[in-house]
Amino acid sequence: MKIKNIVFDFGGVLMDWNPRYFFKEYFNDDEKMEYFLENIAQSEWNEEQDRGRLLSEGTEIQVKKFPEWEKELRAYYDNWTVMLKSDIPHNVEVLRKLGKTDYQLYGLTNWSEETFPYALENYDFFQLFDGKIVVSGTEKLIKPDPKIWHVLLERYNLDAQESIFIDDNPKNIEMAQSLGFNTVHVTPETDLEKELIDLGVKFD
Known part of the structure; x- marks a missing residue:
């Protein structure tokens, strides 16, 4: 798919x-x-x-x-x-490249509703998501509860099988896989662009 x-x-x-x-x-x-x-x-x-x-x-x-x-x-x-020391430059660079493609970009984050606005205001790359971000603190749901993925899927009318989910937490990756998502488990060594290309993503 x-x-x-x-x-x-x-x-x-x-x-x-x-x-x-x-x-x-x-x-x-x-x-x-x-x-x-x-x-x-x-x-x-x-x-x-x-x-x-x-x-x-x-x-x-x-x-x-x-x-x-x-x-x-x-x-x-x-x-x-x-x-909140800084962004993670090599992964943000991949996000910016994706922002120039036709892929739809979404956020699904465990983050307090009170502190998330600070990140939004201080890091411009969040604008690439166009407001399509599901924040745990707002939803009163937290990964790895499957309900928070269902909020994302239903709110934006997504098909998990047409989607890649990227996270650094193995439990969240496991849950996303069980819901039908393609996944990338990020570690400090991960080459995110390569992992996405391996899943069929085209950056041109």
Whole structure:
């Protein structure tokens, strides 16, 4: 089947976000930083904000649980923009090339509704999606819940078999495959353009 649509995850594919970019200097102690990120401000907690919980609410919940870490927890979302270090240039370059083709470009991202506007305003390549972006925090659904892919498919009237889904999370790739998508699992070593060409994408 001919590929018509290319769906991008953002974090780890087009954007380099990592709380360590802020907390490394904040703690100046890698062991303490890793303890904090694994046990106090763990990814499962952050994901609830990506699912639609308010940043302020998420912070208060965690401060109540870990009052001795209050200062660090409040610093988390206050310094969120430092954690969004930059785009990932080689993948953004592929996106820009795709923007000059007839393929339809879509975004499907686990991202807080409150912080996503910052990325939209500060990185011009998001304009290539023409607003066709499904944000977990807005939908109150989060990958790998299959329902969020159904939101994308139904909202834009897409056929999964005519679409390529690109993500850095193996669980999301697995779910997308089970829904009929062609997929590219992105790692730091991935040559995204080559992977897309292998799936039949033409850049000319």
